[in-house]
Amino acid sequence: MSTPTRTPVRETSAVWLVAEREIGSKLRSKAFMISTGIMMLIALAGVLFGGFTAKNPDPTSIAVTSETVAVAEAMQNTKITEVADAAAAEELVRNGDVSVALVPSDDPTFGYSAVFLDGVSNSLLMQLAKVPSVDILEPATTDGMLRYFIAIAFGIVFLIAASTFGGTIAQSVVEEKQTRVVELLISAIPARTLLAGKVLGNTVLAMGQILLLAAIAVVGLSVTGQSEVLSFLGAPILWFAVFFLFGFILLAALFAAAAAMVSRQEDIGSTTMPITMLVMLPYFLVIFFNDNPLVMTILSYVPFSAPVGMPMRLFVGEAQWWEPLVSLVILLISCGVAIAIGAKIYENSLLRMGGRVKLKEALRG
Numbered sequence: 577m578s579t580p581t582r583t584p585v586r587e588t589s590a591v592w593l594v595a596e597r598e599i600g601s602k603l604r605s606k607a608f609m610i611s612t613g614i615m616m617l618i619a620l621a622g623v624l625f626g627g628f629t630a631k632n633p634d635p636t637s638i639a640v641t642s643e644t645v646a647v648a649e650a651m652q653n654t655k656i657t658e659v660a661d662a663a664a665a666e667e668l669v670r671n672g673d674v675s676v677a678l679v680p681s682d683d684p685t686f687g688y689s690a691v692f693l694d695g696v697s698n699s700l701l702m703q704l705a706k707v708p709s710v711d712i713l714e715p716a717t718t719d720g721m722l723r724y725f726i727a728i729a730f731g732i733v734f735l736i737a738a739s740t741f742g743g744t745i746a747q748s749v750v751e752e753k754q755t756r757v758v759e760l761l762i763s764a765i766p767a768r769t770l771l772a773g774k775v776l777g778n779t780v781l782a783m784g785q786i787l788l789l790a791a792i793a794v795v796g797l798s799v800t801g802q803s804e805v806l807s808f809l810g811a812p813i814l815w816f817a818v819f820f821l822f823g824f825i826l827l828a829a830l831f832a833a834a835a836a837m838v839s840r841q842e843d844i845g846s847t848t849m850p851i852t853m854l855v856m857l858p859y860f861l862v863i864f865f866n867d868n869p870l871v872m873t874i875l876s877y878v879p880f881s882a883p884v885g886m887p888m889r890l891f892v893g894e895a896q897w898w899e900p901l902v903s904l905v906i907l908l909i910s911c912g913v914a915i916a917i918g919a920k921i922y923e924n925s926l927l928r929m930g931g932r933v934k935l936k937e938a939l940r941g
Contacts, residue, residue, distance in 0.1 A: 594773020
């Protein structure tokens with residue numbers, strides 16, 4: 577009587593099997609589905625609120641003189657402050673008391689000019705019967721408030737998605753070690769295949785959330801009539817998705833490797849803390865230095881912060897067309913190195929039970 581032989585599972589099939597297991601376990605989790613739903617609702621509410629607020633702005637404060645008061649009175653949604661002369665009007669603009677000053681001009685065509693502090697309001701100029709010459713008292717490269725909100729938006733999405741699914745991978749690895757399930761898995765498939773499946777499954781889930789958030793942003797901006805903002809956001813959102821994809825793969829491999837070095841859930845924090853800091857650091861650096869072009873340029877090339885820094889620079893128009901390509905190449909190289917190191921640590925630590933495995937031992941094998 578012949579003994580039946582077990583047909584080996586192809587590596588690609590094994591990777592997909594592990595990925596499907598990771599995806600299925602997450603989708604069956606009520607906590608995950610509820611938290612995802614809440615996050616989507618918050619994102620939709622934020623987009624709708626911002627859009628409706630933009631459609632119903634506060635009155636524009638305008639400083640005028642006796643020669644230009646008639647021009648301002650013909651405009652809509654304005655708060656007019658009449659002053660003695662052009663110098664007094666400009667002073668109000670410098671102090672931030674008004675958004676713009678309409679002052680007499682020697683230009684025979686218009687007879688007046690618009691004075692702004694650091695940026696032109698196109699919506700205000702469109703209300704004028706004739707577009708005058710424009711003076712900028714303190715020219716600025718970008719809108720400071722805009723930079724701040726874009727930094728928060730990209731930073732929060734990256735922080736939440738990367739930390740959530742990175743933590744999921746770490747908990748899954750330790751749970752399999754703690755219950756000895758990993759010994760059965762390793763007897764059927766190689767450790768690197770198991771790692772690849774875990775990274776792939778959680779990457780699919782993370783990218784799913786990113787695409788849902790992008791869709792919500794598009795729908796929300798369309799509903800509120802913010803087509804101009806949507807046209808500017810299109811390319812940066814696409815680049816953010818691309819950078820996030822490879823940035824998350826890099827982090828996921830490191831999370832799995834770090835978790836493989838311990839055998840108890842309560843010890844996860846001791847090995848994953850440095851990686852958690854790498855996830856949090858870009859968020860805080862971009863928030864604090866969003867108005868520093870030099871720091872932002874550096875952050876847009878560092879692999880751990882590029883998914884936030886580069887899309888933000890693209891949105892505000894500070895990056896050349898070739899810069900995201902160079903940054904992406906650096907990220908891809910770093911991703912390959914991280915996967916190689918992470919796989920080695922994972923493979924060498926996965927079956928070692930008991931106390932924490934030292935990094936040198938995990939690398940040496």
